[in-house]
Amino acid sequence: MPFTLVYGDDLHDFPRLGDEMLRERGAQFKEKLGWALHIDEAGRETDEYDRLNPLYIVLSDDEGQHIGSTRLMPSTGPTMIADHFAHLTDGVAISSSTIWEVTRFFVSDRANRRAAPALMWAGCDFALRAGVEFFVGVTGAHMVRVFSACGWSPEVIGRADSPDGEICACLWEVSEALSDKLRARAGISPNAARLTVHRPVREFSALAA
């Protein structure tokens, strides 16, 4: 199961995979779960956070087709949990250099049972190697059970009813032990190559602007 780690600004380097991810996100979160999300005429779901250069972790099958993905952002910048769901966290806009937010985590119905722990492992391992200590995220109560079943139980720090069902603010600890456990559940070898972020070689321009 190949992983692609790519920043939003470089997603166009993976036109097919990016397109599949955003379409499946629309199918999953709007059509299946009924969330009030914006979908463009091509069926792609995007929101304002996709424009802030988040990191996507995309899992594909051996044919290169998208079977699961998630989106990571630092909590020191704008996040969904601070901007829209602070009522779940006692009004606290969570913000810390060692906490990242995870959003839009899902695996396709076509994926096998190793896909979810594989995606969780990738997020946990990448965060671990960045010195991050926790993930936060808001998710439906059903996803709390999915995470727990895969071996990465979140601590639910707040919950509320919403038009889309019960939603939970979750806190996941990042640790070496959890990374090892998720990797084993995903059936990935300890000797597997390290995940690296796609870094295109491009003309240097924006930085000094």
Added chain:
Amino acid sequence: MSAALDAIVEKLSTIPDLSGLGDIIEAIRAAYDVDHVYYYALSLGLNVPVFRDTRGGGLTRDAGIWRRDGRSIGALSYSADWIHRYFEARFDAIDPVMRGAGASFAPVDWAELDWSDGGHRRFFQEAHDHGVGNQGYTVPVRGPNGQFAVFTVNKTCSAATWSNLLNVYRTDFMLLAHYTHQQALRLAGDETPEGERPLSARERDALRLIADGLSRAQAAHRLGISENTFRVYVDSARHKLGALNIPHAVALAAYRGVITPQ
């Protein structure tokens, strides 16, 4: 978080002005046994230049701090020769480290960058000849109003030695990058580094309980939340206050009248 980090944060909280950052960089270099350390803020996001005398936009050095173009500041352990050479040759325009950090929010391990281009290899070799380590780690820091800074540690050693060092100290480097930046913002004259996001009642409660002398476990229990949740709330408050550690956050909150200790 390590004892080394605590000592540096303590020192960082006492420097009187930006030129004190030079001592901090040296302290980090000694504490973590790396060859070089730098903090370089391309922009502090302030409305005014961080210094008035641009001297033709060139590089200037004032005690422990380098300044450039009226906007950028840096505290670097590199030799003056290398710093002048770097900017005169416009290496900042091709440096894969700056490019990698500019394109990501996660830290960048130099080994993961693409050095295959001939120009990049020559740059890397020249840097190495000036004492820059062959292994390096760079943490990008961003904030409101286009703030962008990088914090780097590097060392000449084997990949295995480097990997062991990072495995122990990654979180320290993440925190040092952000703490150094927050202190630079404050010393450059920005009193509300995080854009004046007010503390919630819960964050004020958490700080007040610490000010009253309760332990983390006691305070969490009092608020009816878990210790991890308490930790996240207190760290969020610390970050918004621009404080370097929890005692500093409590002191700042009391000083600004955000909390009134009993």
